[in-house]
Amino acid sequence: MMIAARTFVFMSLMLCSAAQASTLRLASASLPPGFGNPYGSIAQSASHTRTTILDALTRLSPDGMLQPALALSWQPTDARTWRFKLRPDVVFSNGEPFNGATVRTVIDWLKSPAASAQLLASEVRDIAEVRLIDELTVDIITAKTDAVLPKRLTMIMMVPPVAWAKLGVDGFTQTPIGTGSYVLKDWGQTTGKTVIEANPTSWRKPQQITRVELFPQKDPVSRVQALTSGRVDLTQGFGPEDVAALKEQGFRVHTEQEPQIMALALRNVGNVGKPLHDIRVRQALNYAVDKSAIADVILRGTAQAVGQGAIPGVTGYNPAIKPYAHDTAKAKALLADAGYANGLALTASIQLAGATEAAAIYQKVAADLAEAGVKLELRPVQGPEWVRRYSTGDWGDADIISSTWNGASYHDTIRAIETYSCRKPGAFFCIPEIEPLIDASGVELDTVKRERLLQDIMARYHDLAPSIFLVNLTSVYAHSARVKGIVLGATGLWFEQMQLVE
Numbered sequence: 001m002m003i004a005a006r007t008f009v010f011m012s013l014m015l016c017s018a019a020q021a022s023t024l025r026l027a028s029a030s031l032p033p034g035f036g037n038p039y040g041s042i043a044q045s046a047s048h049t050r051t052t053i054l055d056a057l058t059r060l061s062p063d064g065m066l067q068p069a070l071a072l073s074w075q076p077t078d079a080r081t082w083r084f085k086l087r088p089d090v091v092f093s094n095g096e097p098f099n100g101a102t103v104r105t106v107i108d109w110l111k112s113p114a115a116s117a118q119l120l121a122s123e124v125r126d127i128a129e130v131r132l133i134d135e136l137t138v139d140i141i142t143a144k145t146d147a148v149l150p151k152r153l154t155m156i157m158m159v160p161p162v163a164w165a166k167l168g169v170d171g172f173t174q175t176p177i178g179t180g181s182y183v184l185k186d187w188g189q190t191t192g193k194t195v196i197e198a199n200p201t202s203w204r205k206p207q208q209i210t211r212v213e214l215f216p217q218k219d220p221v222s223r224v225q226a227l228t229s230g231r232v233d234l235t236q237g238f239g240p241e242d243v244a245a246l247k248e249q250g251f252r253v254h255t256e257q258e259p260q261i262m263a264l265a266l267r268n269v270g271n272v273g274k275p276l277h278d279i280r281v282r283q284a285l286n287y288a289v290d291k292s293a294i295a296d297v298i299l300r301g302t303a304q305a306v307g308q309g310a311i312p313g314v315t316g317y318n319p320a321i322k323p324y325a326h327d328t329a330k331a332k333a334l335l336a337d338a339g340y341a342n343g344l345a346l347t348a349s350i351q352l353a354g355a356t357e358a359a360a361i362y363q364k365v366a367a368d369l370a371e372a373g374v375k376l377e378l379r380p381v382q383g384p385e386w387v388r389r390y391s392t393g394d395w396g397d398a399d400i401i402s403s404t405w406n407g408a409s410y411h412d413t414i415r416a417i418e419t420y421s422c423r424k425p426g427a428f429f430c431i432p433e434i435e436p437l438i439d440a441s442g443v444e445l446d447t448v449k450r451e452r453l454l455q456d457i458m459a460r461y462h463d464l465a466p467s468i469f470l471v472n473l474t475s476v477y478a479h480s481a482r483v484k485g486i487v488l489g490a491t492g493l494w495f496e497q498m499q500l501v502e
Helices: 044-053 100-110 119-124 149-155 161-174 220-228 242-248 279-288 291-298 328-337 358-371 383-392 414-419 432-443 447-464
Strands: 023-028 058-060 066-068 071-078 081-086 127-134 137-142 182-186 194-198 211-216 234-236 252-266 344-350 374-380 400-406 467-479 483-489
Touching: 023 220, 044 182, 044 194, 044 211, 058 149, 066 071, 066 149, 081 100, 100 119, 100 127, 100 137, 100 161, 119 149, 119 383, 220 234, 220 242, 220 467, 242 252, 242 467, 252 358, 252 483, 279 328, 279 358, 279 374, 279 447, 279 467, 291 358, 291 467, 344 358, 358 374, 358 467, 400 414, 400 467, 414 432, 414 447, 432 447, 467 483
Parallel strands: 023 211, 023 234, 344 374, 344 400
Antiparallel strands: 058 066, 071 081, 081 137, 127 137, 182 194, 194 211, 234 467, 252 400, 252 467
16 A cells, blocks of 8 residues: 555564573663553654554554554545454453444544643544444544545554543553553563563464563663673664674664654744744755764764655655755855844754754754854753643744654655644644645545655745754664564564564
């Protein structure tokens, strides 16, 4: 159904004997934000547990193809209806059955006022009704034609209705219950070690790894030390400078281009009369920043400078778009033309999680802007607070927001496009003239025509400069010889398909 650009399967999976080790130890940057809340975060640190414990109706394969999960098949039956045939004989780890009523309960809750603060509630905003045809068949009826619905539903994890009602969001966050390959044993808030173990009732039982221990290590140096000392088998999120040293020590190192673009959103919603309402100022900021230096020097060639919110292979990527050139003189001229010949001052709310070298990148951005006469005040914001502001639109007086163009969720540009649009709840960027184009892409079921529409939108966004486009994000993983197969899905590692040897 979809051609994508993300394959991360290293080395053939091996047949393993019962005598081989079955516990994988992983060092990650942090515990999942929101712990087991299935609708509060899409951060990759959440995905390592969220997508192992929980399932959606559909999911993206490691190469980005849309494939069955709790739904075996789906097809449109008319312009506003998608019919889903559900997987039979599926039960949650607490014994509750999964069926059509589960799907309806989950989507009804996400559309209710109780879910208004949940990040992923927006994914179901255009669903009008879930109609039960029989126990294992549901019709999802949308308010208008939605060509993207099967992709959107990769984000909506199914939860057991009885337990969800009893526990509520807060209780479920601490004790998530799903149909996935693993069940939670311990978040590790006191031990410092998150533990998940094989779910004996899952429809996708692990091939060999029956236990995963995740050690949160905020400092990249600590993650490297955990690997070199043998405390863990696998780690991620270290700096580019560590790659050569780890290879020299015999570790396997893999760098994979993420379908996510690191950017600084330029807010034109709120702050009426502020400079970023002027397209000339937004374009000037893009010309002022030396993105190639960020990619080549700070990130040591592990990333590329970009001029749009997608990478090759993601539906809607436009190969004709080039990055803004680094041209301080042009930036100054644009600022002068906009009435800021003497410069201006801006503030930025930044989240330092994500790219390992994020702090250095933002300092470089500030220095480059200063050369063009723009004084940028960097204000760090912690993850939970950033999510709250993102959901509500309460950015205070911030002009600029650290953000990403995230194509990982669907391997499609539409979700990122919608984020930088008037329709986003708590919108921070809005150009009304773009909205009809977004609407057209959402109702176009012809995949070739739809991709052309998305490419046109991306070209327009390049010129409108809704963000300072910086670089694509990359995933860097290193592991010992004990790990013989890594399978990286669209939103995290697929432990159930990985293998270990002693």
